[in-house]
Amino acid sequence: MASVKTTEKVTEKASEQMVAATKEAVAESIYTAEELANSSTKVFGAKVRRDCVVASFRCAGVTSATVAEAKKIVNAFLQREVK
Secondary structure (H helix, E strand, O other): OHHHHHHHHHHHHHHHHHHHHHHHHHHOOOEEHHHHHHOHHHHHOOOOOHHHHHHHHHHHOOOEEOHHHHHHHHHHHHHOOOO
């Protein structure tokens, strides 16, 4: 009997952890490069033009990303050294 209760508790904890992980994953939407480029001034600020977003995604070889990932990609592109 004790092992059945212990198993039930472990299963409940695992279920709760899976639900929490799923909620976190759903919280961040994934957008295409075109969607992010079209709303570049809203997402990245007034100084970031659509062309910069398109170029940064092409250079990174990425076609879609979350907003946080996209900001990292665009910032890395804008701060890289020009040769």
